[in-house]
Amino acid sequence: xxxxxxxxxxxxxxxxxxxxxxxxxxxxxxxxxxxxxxxxxxxxxxxxxxxxxxxxxxxxxxxxxxxxxxxxxxxxxxxxxxxxxxxxxxxxxxxxxxxxxxxxxxxxxxxxxxxxxxxxxxxxxxxxxxxxxxxxxxxxxxxxxxxxxxxxxxxxxxxxxxxxxxxxxxxxxxxxxxxxxxxxxxxxxxxxxxxxxxxxxxxxxxxxxxxxxxxxxxxxxxxxxxxxxxxxxxxxxxxxxxxxxxxxxxxxxxxxxxxxxxxxxxxxxxxxxxxxxxxxxxxxxxxxxxxxxx
Numbered sequence: 001x002x003x004x005x006x007x008x009x010x011x012x013x014x015x016x017x018x019x020x021x022x023x024x025x026x027x028x029x030x031x032x033x034x035x036x037x038x039x040x041x042x043x044x045x046x047x048x049x050x051x052x053x054x055x056x057x058x059x060x061x062x063x064x065x066x067x068x069x070x071x072x073x074x075x076x077x078x079x080x081x082x083x084x085x086x087x088x089x090x091x092x093x094x095x096x097x098x099x100x101x102x103x104x105x106x107x108x109x110x111x112x113x114x115x116x117x118x119x120x121x122x123x124x125x126x127x128x129x130x131x132x133x134x135x136x137x138x139x140x141x142x143x144x145x146x147x148x149x150x151x152x153x154x155x156x157x158x159x160x161x162x163x164x165x166x167x168x169x170x171x172x173x174x175x176x177x178x179x180x181x182x183x184x185x186x187x188x189x190x191x192x193x194x195x196x197x198x199x200x201x202x203x204x205x206x207x208x209x210x211x212x213x214x215x216x217x218x219x220x221x222x223x224x225x226x227x228x229x230x231x232x233x234x235x236x237x238x239x240x241x242x243x244x245x246x247x248x249x250x251x252x253x254x255x256x257x258x259x260x261x262x263x264x265x266x267x268x269x270x271x272x273x274x275x276x277x278x279x280x281x282x283x284x285x286x287x288x289x290x291x292x293x294x
Contacts, residue, residue, distance in 0.1 A: 005085050037060040
């Protein structure tokens with residue numbers, strides 16, 4: 001029936017596995033929960049306990065594969081027709097999460113997305129940026145997601161046919177953080193593979209600091225630049241790429257690079273403050289992208 005795939009890195013995924021196992025056992029469905037660890041250095045003892053649970057497996061990579069390749073590997077191991085991609089630091093919002101998911105799968109279902117949300121409680125100051133970004137940019141209601149089936153989709157809380165993921169896998173050459181999901185969703189769109197949307201959210205308990213998030217954002221922009229250079233993505237595929245096209249057209253590249261070098265410290269000061277601006281984050285991304293394209 002269902003293979004649940006959980007790529008992880010330095011995170012205790014045991015509580016998530018036990019909750020999913022509890023819900024799956026209550027439904028009486030055929031299932032498996034496969035956890036693939038990408039060379040973690042922490043929580044190894046806790047996660048190894050997963051192997052003691054029936055229908056559950058925990059394995060550790062010997063080299064860093066990256067999230068997309070980790071999912072590809074998990075899909076190769078999956079034994080059921082449908083796979084559910086999870087995020088290690090997420091948790092079902094409802095005790096009926098799997099039940100509602102199974103009910104929504106029909107013979108026409110190829111891809112199914114349940115949506116995401118973030119905790120209501122405001123975190124401490126040094127973790128505000130990621131929380132604010134998640135609440136304002138990722139926690140999108142079903143009514144908005146239905147307007148464009150390919151726009152607000154993440155490659156977790158995502159159900160899809162195993163065969164489909166085998167045919168339209170994540171890019172093998174991406175081992176660093178960022179934008180492998182955009183490449184994957186682009187493949188679905190180009191091949192007219194419909195995405196079914198429902199309201200069955202996972203709560204994302206991301207607790208990384210603002211400085212960590214800024215660093216990961218820089219890595220993601222570097223990955224995006226490489227994907228564009230390698231023709232896996234076009235400039236038109238992302239908001240950053242579209243904005244950069246306009247800058248190129250008006251020959252403002254050097255001006256943006258100069259301003260970014262001058263103002264980047266002030267921008268980081270805002271992003272790590274008690275009131276970070278997502279507009280400043282957008283400008284930081286664009287400036288960093290210009291910096292990579294002298």
